[in-house]
Amino acid sequence: xxxxxxxxxxxxxxxxxxxxxxxxxxxxxxxxxxxxxxxxxxxxxxxxxxxxxxxxxxxxxxxxxxxxxxxxxxxxxxxxxxxxxxxxxxxxxxxxxxxxxxxxxxxxxxxxxxxxxxxxxxxxxxxxxxxxxxxxxxxxxxxxxxxxxxxxxxxxxxxxxxxxxxxxxxxxxxxxxxxxxxxxxxxxxxxxxxxxxxxxxxxxxxxxxxxxxxxxxxxxxxxxxxxxxxxxxxxxxxxxxxxxxxxxxxxxxxxxxxxxxxxxxxxxxxxxxxxxxxxxxxxxxxxxxxxxxxxxxxxxxxxxxxxxxxxxxxxxxxxxxxxxxxxxxxxxxxxxxxxxxxxxxxxxxxxxxxxxxxxxxxxxxxxxxxxxxxxxxxxxxxxxxxxxxxxxxxxxxxxxxxxxxxxxxxxxxxxxxxxxxxxxxxxxxxxxxxxxxxxxxxxxxxxxxxxxxxxxxxxxxxxxxxxxxxxxxxxxxxxxxxxxxxxxxxxxxxxxxxxxxxxxxxxxxxxxxxxxxxxxxxxxxxxxxxxxxxxxxxxxxxxxxxxxxxxxxxxxxxxxxxxxxxxxxxxxxxxxxxxxxxxxxxxxxxxxxxxxxxxxxxxxxxxxxxxxxxxxxxxxxxxxxxxxxxxxxxxxxxxxxxxxxxxxxxxxxxxxxxxxxxxxxxxxxxxxxxxxxxxxxxxxxxxxxxxxxxxxxxxxxxxxxxxxxxxxxxxxxxxxxxxxxxxxxxxxxxxxxxxxxxxxxxxxxxxxxxxxxxxxxxxxxxxxxxxxxxxxxxxxxxxxxxxxxxxxxxxxxxxxxxxxxxxxxxxxxx
Amino acid sequence: xxxxxxxxxxxxxxxxxxxxxxxxxxxxxxxxxxxxxxxxxxxxxxxxxxxxxxxxxxxxxxxxxxxxxxxxxxx
Numbered sequence: 100x101x102x103x104x105x106x107x108x109x110x111x112x113x114x115x116x117x118x119x120x121x122x123x124x125x126x127x128x129x130x131x132x133x134x135x136x137x138x139x140x141x142x143x144x145x146x147x148x149x150x151x152x153x154x155x156x157x158x159x160x161x162x163x164x165x166x167x168x169x170x171x172x173x174x175x176x177x178x179x180x181x182x183x184x185x186x187x188x189x190x191x192x193x194x195x196x197x198x199x200x201x202x203x204x205x206x207x208x209x210x211x212x213x214x215x216x217x218x219x220x221x222x223x224x225x226x227x228x229x230x231x232x233x234x235x236x237x238x239x240x241x242x243x244x245x246x247x248x249x250x251x252x253x254x255x256x257x258x259x260x261x262x263x264x265x266x267x268x269x270x271x272x273x274x275x276x277x278x279x280x281x282x283x284x285x286x287x288x289x290x291x292x293x294x295x296x297x298x299x300x301x302x303x304x305x306x307x308x309x310x311x312x313x314x315x316x317x318x319x320x321x322x323x324x325x326x327x328x329x330x331x332x333x334x335x336x337x338x339x340x341x342x343x344x345x346x347x348x349x350x351x352x353x354x355x356x357x358x359x360x361x362x363x364x365x366x367x368x369x370x371x372x373x374x375x376x377x378x379x380x381x382x383x384x385x386x387x388x389x390x391x392x393x394x395x396x397x398x399x400x401x402x403x404x405x406x407x408x409x410x411x412x413x414x415x416x417x418x419x420x421x422x423x424x425x426x427x428x429x430x431x432x433x434x435x436x437x438x439x440x441x442x443x444x445x446x447x448x449x450x451x452x453x454x455x456x457x458x459x460x461x462x463x464x465x466x467x468x469x470x471x472x473x474x475x476x477x478x479x480x481x482x483x484x485x486x487x488x489x490x491x492x493x494x495x496x497x498x499x500x501x502x503x504x505x506x507x508x509x510x511x512x513x514x515x516x517x518x519x520x521x522x523x524x525x526x527x528x529x530x531x532x533x534x535x536x537x538x539x540x541x542x543x544x545x546x547x548x549x550x551x552x553x554x555x556x557x558x559x560x561x562x563x564x565x566x567x568x569x570x571x572x573x574x575x576x577x578x579x580x581x582x583x584x585x586x587x588x589x590x591x592x593x594x595x596x597x598x599x600x601x602x603x604x605x606x607x608x609x610x611x612x613x614x615x616x617x618x619x620x621x622x623x624x625x626x627x628x629x630x631x632x633x634x635x636x637x638x639x640x641x642x643x644x645x646x647x648x649x650x651x652x653x654x655x656x657x658x659x660x661x662x663x664x665x666x667x668x669x670x671x672x673x674x675x676x677x678x679x680x681x682x683x684x685x686x687x688x689x690x691x692x693x694x695x696x697x698x699x700x701x702x703x704x705x706x707x708x709x710x711x712x713x714x715x716x717x718x719x720x721x722x723x724x725x726x727x728x729x730x731x732x733x734x735x736x737x738x739x740x741x742x743x744x745x746x747x748x749x750x751x752x753x754x755x756x757x758x759x760x761x762x763x764x765x766x767x768x769x770x771x772x773x774x775x776x777x778x779x780x781x782x783x784x785x786x787x788x789x790x791x792x793x794x795x796x797x798x799x800x801x802x803x804x805x806x807x808x809x810x811x812x813x814x815x816x817x818x819x820x821x822x823x824x825x826x827x828x829x830x831x832x833x834x835x836x837x838x839x840x841x842x843x844x845x846x847x848x849x850x851x852x853x854x855x856x857x858x859x860x861x862x863x864x865x866x867x868x869x870x871x872x873x874x875x876x877x878x879x880x881x882x883x884x885x886x887x888x889x890x891x892x893x894x895x896x897x898x899x900x901x902x903x904x905x906x907x908x909x910x911x912x913x
Numbered sequence: 914x915x916x917x918x919x920x921x922x923x924x925x926x927x928x929x930x931x932x933x934x935x936x937x938x939x940x941x942x943x944x945x946x947x948x949x950x951x952x953x954x955x956x957x958x959x960x961x962x963x964x965x966x967x968x969x970x971x972x973x974x975x976x977x978x979x980x981x982x983x984x985x986x987x988x
Contacts, residue, residue, distance in 0.1 A: 183942040187935070214969030217944050475934070482941035489944075490968075505954075505966070512955045512964075521958035615973050619959040622975065628962070652935070729936035731943060732973040734955075734964055 123171030125284040128197055130225065131209035132218050133180030134608075134735040136237045138162075140209055140265065141177040142748070143273055169281045176201070179649070182217070183482075184224045185436065189657075190649035192438070198225060199423070199439075200446040204284035205231045207276070212242035212249050212264070213736060215497050219489040222258065223399050227427045230396045231286070232260045233279045240266035241738065246500030254496045259396035399488040401430075402480055404470045408433055408463035415459040423447075432460045433467070434478055508737050515609070521616045528604075529704065534697035536597045537677055541693070543592035548839070551584035570777070578773025578826070579766050585822035586765040591758055593674040598749035601639060606740040610635050614732055624712055625719035625727045627656040630663075634711060637667035639753060641869055642876040644669075649880075653728040661877055662890045663714050665869040666707045670757055671817035672864050676703050678821060679864075682844040683857035707865050714893060722889065760872070761818040768812055768819050772826045786827055800899060801859035801906030803851065810863065815871045820864070855909055859902045866898030914986070917963070917979035919953045924987035926950050932981040940982075944968040950987045 131137040145164030162177040178197045179190040186192035198206055208225055210218035215236065225232055236249055255262035261279040265272040401409070412429035423443070431439055444450060467477060514520050555576055562572035604610055610632060618628030629651050637644030644664040651657040668676060680699040685692035719725065775786040790797075790804030797803040805827045813820035825843065828850045847856075868891045869877065878887045919925055927949045930937055944967055945951070954971055955964040961976040974982075 182939070185938060185942070187939055211970075216968045217970055220942070220944070475937075478938065479930075479941060479946075482938065483946045486941070486944050486946050486949075508971075509954055516955045516958065516964070518956075518958050518960075615955075615962065615964065616958055618973070618975065619957055619961050622961065622977075628973075628975075727975075729932065729939075729975065729978045731936070731939055732962070733943075734971040734973055736971075 125168075125171060125173045125204040126202060127173055127175050127280055127284060128201060128203040128206045129175055129177045129209065130194060130198055130206055130221065131180055131235075131237075132182055132211065132221060134611075134733060135180070135209050135211040135218065137180060137209045138177060139741075139744075140235065140237060140273070140276070141175060142744075144277065145175055166277070168277055170285050173280060173284065176203070181221070183221060183485075184228070185434075185482075186438070188649060188652040193649075195439070196442055196446075199228060200442065203231075205233055205280055207233045207235055207280060209235045209237050212236050212238045213245060213247055215249060215254075216489050216493045219258075219492050220485050223397065223485055223488055223492070226258070226260070226396050226398065227424060227430075230260065231283050232396070233276070233283050234258060234260055234262040235276050236262060236264045238266065239264045239272075240269070241736070245504035247504060248498040248500070250496045250498070254492070257397055257492050257496065397488075397492065399485050401484045404467060404472055405430075405433075405477070405480055405484070408467050411463040411466065412456070412459045415453075415455040419453060419456065429460075429463075430481060432456070433463060434481065435474055505736070511737055512612075512734075515612055516615060525613060525616060526701070528609075530697050530701045532597070532600045532604075533700045533704075534693060535600060536593050537681070537696045537700065538693045539596035540592035540674070540677065541681070543595065544588055545839075547592065548584070548588035551588050555580055555584055573777065574770065574773050577829075579769040582765045582769030582772070582819060582822045582826060583762060585825065586761050586818050587758070589678055589821065590671070590674045590761055590818045591754070593677060594670050594754045594757055595750065597670065597673075598639065598753045599746050601635075602745045602749045602753075603740050603742075606738060606745055608735045608737050611732060611734050615734060618732070620712055621715070622727055624659075624716040625656075625725060626659050626715045627651045627653065627727065627730055628732060629730060630656070630660040630711075630715070633660045633664060634667050634708070637664045637669060638673075639670055640757060641665050641667070641669045641873040645873060645876045645880055652730060653725075655723050655725045656728060658723055658881065658886060659715050659718050661880060662718060662886070662893055663711045665873060665890070665894050666710045666714065666866060668704060668707055668865055669817070669870075670753075671761065671870065673700065673704075675817065675821050675864050676700060676861050678840060678843075679857050679860055682840050682847070683852075683854055686844075703861055703865060706862075710866065710897065714897065718893075761816045764816040765819050765822065768815070768823065769826070772812065772823050776827060790827070799906070800863065800902035801855050801909075802863065802902065803856075805850075806856075806860065806863075810867055813870075814868065817864070817870050855906065855913075859906060862902050862905065863898050866894045866901065868895045914984055915980050916951075916965075916974070916982040916984050917976045919963070919984070921953050921956055924950060924952045925984040926987045928983040928985050930982055932978060936978055940974075943970065943972055945972075945982075951984075 129137055129141055141162065141164060144166050146166070164175050164177070166173050166175065176197065178194045181191040181194040183191075184195045184198060186195040197203070206225055206229060208218070208222045210222065222232065222234055234254070236251060236254070239249065242249060249264065251262050251264045261283060263276045263279050265276055409426050409429040412432060413425045416425040416428050416432075428443075464474075467473075472480065515524055558580055559572055559576040562576060613635060614628050614631035617631040621628050621630050632650065633644045633647040635644075636647040641664050644667065645661050648657045648660045648664070651660055677696060677700055680696045680703075681692065684699050685695040772786070775789070776784050778785050780788060786805075786808070789808055792804065793807040794804035797805075797807045800807075806824055809820045809823035809827065812823050825846065828846055868874070874887060874891060877890045878884065881887060914925070916925070916927075927945055927947050929947060930940060930945070932940065949967065951965040951967050953963055954966050955973075957963070957973075962973045963976060963979055964971050964973045
């Protein structure tokens, strides 16, 4: 099928690894289930120091960012959300590989306080690989609203690693997380005194000294603690002095911030501190006495048969000196997870197919078989043990005050997922958002174009005043600058309005419900319901939608999602559709014009979505034959959106990013098109030569040669298609004032546009080749020229055919 | 009884998973092991998929896959 086992993400992995080798740099992996607010934590910790922006829907690939902390720079790697470390999808494989093989100094597992149990499952799995783990129980505020209380100190005691409670939208709560990350990441370098997290210091010393004295009996060890502690303290006296003073200042600062930030939290905060402080000594002793001598962290207890089998494999594995805990590796070998074994062989240079290992594994498998456990039931038992252990950990930790804490969610679900209401609501919501986008954009657009075209005229004046040659004025003012001004004034406003709304939908948890509602349709097309999510991401940017395909497990269904993604108009395209609809169908503007535009745009998007279904179905029966596979989809709880964060994020991460890309392309494209229109071969400009060459095909499609050239030149960014058309029409004729859409409409009509041209223009904007960035992304994701070519040809051919047929039919009737 | 036979609001206990490997592991990962009690919280607008509350999280599963999960009535 052409999709290789490992998808992307490796760049970030390698980058992170190199960074970690530098002194004073720590690499921290941020792991967690999907929808636990991992990215919110990532954003809050790293602020604007990020290398990649995230798109709505989910973390695309691995984002990296930094924060300055004690002892150096902490490089945070936001890895894709995953339920377990036994990878099912390429995206989960990336997550798994980073936790297993990425050279990180600590792993932060972010948990959702509202369903802790399932999250603890991932914590337990991570603890099997490394004990440098910090558990972050996020969404505490949401849990509180639902009457769910989480006993953080008890959870910490049970897990044996630092546990920090956070509410990601309250910045103050993140200080504790930072301190915990610092202490765990630096624990190998030097002695670190922990922060305001109560027992950290004592426990750390206890932990460290335990390593030093190894297998001493528990009680003897407990009594030894004080002695060892003072030894260690002597060794690092100066360090402690420094860190302690650090802590005092930091604590004060942190608490002060908290108090200022949220007075209602003071009580809880204080309570937390006093409780943990009084617990400190007892907890330290408890932890050391209860835990097994060699390991203080919680570990999953597997059934006896599994333990016996694992023990049989351990000696052979230990002799190879593998960098992983042997028990963990033995479990994976017994499961026969071949992909993981290959990855171990590749990254660690260890041959897990070594004869001694293979023999012992075979022996162990025989033992299991004699007890009636085959590979499948073995896997079941392993997972069940993890689930049960997580259940056990959460038993006294989570307290639910009211049984029906999700009642409001369920009521909303009845409306948003209901038989009668689901689709009308979805459609109305889409139309409403588009209406807001169009109205808001029109207002902004008028203002921007007024300013920008005023500047254009002044620019031309300046050229004239400086007695610059006519060509220079034309090239810069009417070539480069005008296209730039166009892109900014027409493309920026819809993005600036649409992206926040879209992020809002994502934030409140509505997008997965769209996938839920549309799954039946995708099932009919033998495709995956999660394709609805990649489709939604396509509204933002098709390249993001293509990468988002990683959430789909089956390679066949992923390819379908990738190939059909460009049927959804991205933000580079639907402003163009908006302006055409406004020009030709919503003449006069005003409120009615806005409504007509919104309805028209909704219709255009629906055509794109119907086309997605049709083509998915077609592909399932031809090139990508197969039946739909199984999948599970999580419907996260409805969440209160964080409006300010949404606006900032969508403006900086998305609007400016997309605009920046468009502007980079627009300037050279403006220059090129000006040259094409003004350099003559014979008596006619190059542009006219080209357009007259393409004109017959253009006419057949109900367009013209210039429009086709604009689409071809718009390959790097669809935003510039309309500006190029305008340039081409105006460069040869007299210069019209194209500041307003009315003037633009006059210009188009005088160049032979009719309503039919406008409709075809919309159709072809909706269905043609994906932009260069998307094509490149498709190639990266599929690692196949063939599928990239298919992704280009399918929408192009369909778009051209629809235009031709539509034109032919309407010419017969009109 | 199979998981596909439940209605919104029904609480049932998982008895056995008869599903094939690809989804089996995922169902187990989200905590759907035998003995787990789940509640059907929503049915898709066209009767498919079904959404269940499993250990505090809402998970949607296609009807086709629910057919392979045997359940019994909970409390």
